[in-house]
Amino acid sequence: MKEISALLPPVLQHDFIARLDGKKLLIGRRDRFPFEKTYFTSSCAEDTAAAIRNMVTQGGGPLEAALWTLVLEARLHGKDLCRIDYAIMVLSDARKTNATMRLELEGLRSRLSSLPEDCFADEVEELVRSRLDDYDRKYLSMGQQGSRLIREGDGILTTCFPEHSFFLSLALARAEGRSFTVFAPETRPYLQGARLTAPSLASMGYSHFLITDNMCAFFMREKRISIYMTACDKATRTGWVVNKTGTLANAICARYFSIPYYAFALAYDERYGTLENLDVEWRDSAEVSSIRGVMTTSPEVKTLYPAFDIIAPELVSGIIMPEEEKQ
Amino acid sequence: MKEISALLPPVLQHDFIARLDGKKLLIGRRDRFPFEKTYFTSSCAEDTAAAIRNMVTQGGGPLEAALWTLVLEARLHGKDLCRIDYAIMVLSDARKTNATMRLELEGLRSRLSSLPEDCFADEVEELVRSRLDDYDRKYLSMGQQGSRLIREGDGILTTCFPEHSFFLSLALARAEGRSFTVFAPETRPYLQGARLTAPSLASMGYSHFLITDNMCAFFMREKRISIYMTACDKATRTGWVVNKTGTLANAICARYFSIPYYAFALAYDERYGTLENLDVEWRDSAEVSSIRGVMTTSPEVKTLYPAFDIIAPELVSGIIMPEEEKQ
Numbered sequence: 056m057k058e059i060s061a062l063l064p065p066v067l068q069h070d071f072i073a074r075l076d077g078k079k080l081l082i083g084r085r086d087r088f089p090f091e092k093t094y095f096t097s098s099c100a101e102d103t104a105a106a107i108r109n110m111v112t113q114g115g116g117p118l119e120a121a122l123w124t125l126v127l128e129a130r131l132h133g134k135d136l137c138r139i140d141y142a143i144m145v146l147s148d149a150r151k152t153n154a155t156m157r158l159e160l161e162g163l164r165s166r167l168s169s170l171p172e173d174c175f176a177d178e179v180e181e182l183v184r185s186r187l188d189d190y191d192r193k194y195l196s197m198g199q200q201g202s203r204l205i206r207e208g209d210g211i212l213t214t215c216f217p218e219h220s221f222f223l224s225l226a227l228a229r230a231e232g233r234s235f236t237v238f239a240p241e242t243r244p245y246l247q248g249a250r251l252t253a254p255s256l257a258s259m260g261y262s263h264f265l266i267t268d269n270m271c272a273f274f275m276r277e278k279r280i281s282i283y284m285t286a287c288d289k290a291t292r293t294g295w296v297v298n299k300t301g302t303l304a305n306a307i308c309a310r311y312f313s314i315p316y317y318a319f320a321l322a323y324d325e326r327y328g329t330l331e332n333l334d335v336e337w338r339d340s341a342e343v344s345s346i347r348g349v350m351t352t353s354p355e356v357k358t359l360y361p362a363f364d365i366i367a368p369e370l371v372s373g374i375i376m377p378e379e380e381k382q
Numbered sequence: 383m384k385e386i387s388a389l390l391p392p393v394l395q396h397d398f399i400a401r402l403d404g405k406k407l408l409i410g411r412r413d414r415f416p417f418e419k420t421y422f423t424s425s426c427a428e429d430t431a432a433a434i435r436n437m438v439t440q441g442g443g444p445l446e447a448a449l450w451t452l453v454l455e456a457r458l459h460g461k462d463l464c465r466i467d468y469a470i471m472v473l474s475d476a477r478k479t480n481a482t483m484r485l486e487l488e489g490l491r492s493r494l495s496s497l498p499e500d501c502f503a504d505e506v507e508e509l510v511r512s513r514l515d516d517y518d519r520k521y522l523s524m525g526q527q528g529s530r531l532i533r534e535g536d537g538i539l540t541t542c543f544p545e546h547s548f549f550l551s552l553a554l555a556r557a558e559g560r561s562f563t564v565f566a567p568e569t570r571p572y573l574q575g576a577r578l579t580a581p582s583l584a585s586m587g588y589s590h591f592l593i594t595d596n597m598c599a600f601f602m603r604e605k606r607i608s609i610y611m612t613a614c615d616k617a618t619r620t621g622w623v624v625n626k627t628g629t630l631a632n633a634i635c636a637r638y639f640s641i642p643y644y645a646f647a648l649a650y651d652e653r654y655g656t657l658e659n660l661d662v663e664w665r666d667s668a669e670v671s672s673i674r675g676v677m678t679t680s681p682e683v684k685t686l687y688p689a690f691d692i693i694a695p696e697l698v699s700g701i702i703m704p705e706e707e708k709q
Contacts, residue, residue, distance in 0.1 A: 257683050269595035272634060273691055300596050304635050343594055
């Protein structure tokens, strides 16, 4: 879908996220953005899996990179379904918390057996393009809903990198003539807010401020933030949400200041009724004691890095979902 | 007061905070701690003022450095009260939000006129030592009260660098046989938590974790944090508190999870009934887009840096104050 491309910042362009170049897959390096605009070159599923594990791409990036990797595998090996199954396994294992990616890969796999051998790679590519178009339609549907929640003069807080649905919400609200300011917390330790969100806001010409993660309540109290919107990694039909660490504190403070909190989700995760006792992913705690390779404390200090927050339904004003998923 | 020295980490030792060496004042460089343990050398009030302005020392450090600077000025110029008045002016101006320092300098000044000329510097030194002893007694009183709030097995959250009263609370609770774990948020952008608090906890052998500022609510939800304690820059008799940005979000989250929040204060600021509309200090917003000189975002991104939070009485369980101030 070309139509949404103009509404999205460079990091979210399909061409940057992942694109095939003959028998190579180029994956935009979100881990080095905005300091470098470079690509990781993948020659096989193992390469892509390593890139996902090492955070070369993150958020919605792994889904696209993984789908294109199946096309790459088809180009390299033809209709070798064992190889495809193996690829799906290593890709899914590379980011176990990404249920969307796993389900998408398995869904695609179920349609491969019936494809002809002679133009297998082209047929897989066609399927992948169609799936990505489908995602774009879903993002647009969420963006339309999100834009209607943005009022003239709003201060919009987000967390981490809120991806397509959020940026489409902004673009459509602006297209309708409304002005707003986005507050992007830097999202320590990995700095997705500073590295991806804030430069994306700047490149699209939106009024914005990068702040540190501990400043959100300050601006809520000052009435400069009037709505809180994030992507999320998991949402349940019962209203639970999982998103990057920091979301819980912001959701609690938003409730305290009577500011609504909305999370964008592609679909409910139907495996869960509650997330009350969900085990979240813990990442390398060494990242807490350094920033971009520079130490921030002394070596004997102990650190912890829980990567996700669990947010209870009472703190969530609404989950924004593609119209077709709302049944 | 030698007795509290053994209970305090290196950063809080009088010798490191500020000490005279002939006609020089050595000020421990908190801005470079823990990466360097070095001193800034001051030769006059203007030097000390520059050191305070440039955050060479911060928190409770400027008070001690400023008092010793008056002794230094007396050693250099004898009983020159014009010079002393000028020194007090430039020192007070160097950190206008530090009301304690200004009041302390003015209080000392009122006692200088009657001092003899021939041993003026020695007499000023005697006065300063007596004032610092008085502060140590106040810190110890607050530490005794703080330690009684720490129960066996507590998870103690703090913010920024909570100074003497907090570390004395920990020392006395440990001396009474109670074990606990301290969670120190790094306190972006200036990293007082990562650079001062966490290394101090480690050097004293306390169980501790350095976390990023957005993780506090996560550990509250996990019931690993059971009490929140901070220093504060201002407190009113009506229960308002001003402290480093990030304190408000933690206080709101603490209330949400029914965790008590206590602030240490040397005295009430009697000039204020409410702090509802207080103007807080804004610092150089360029600090938000870098960490220890390393850029965290792209140059076109706009940033903001409000340095303090205002916390309403309903979020404060108690203000811990020297016994003698409680009237």
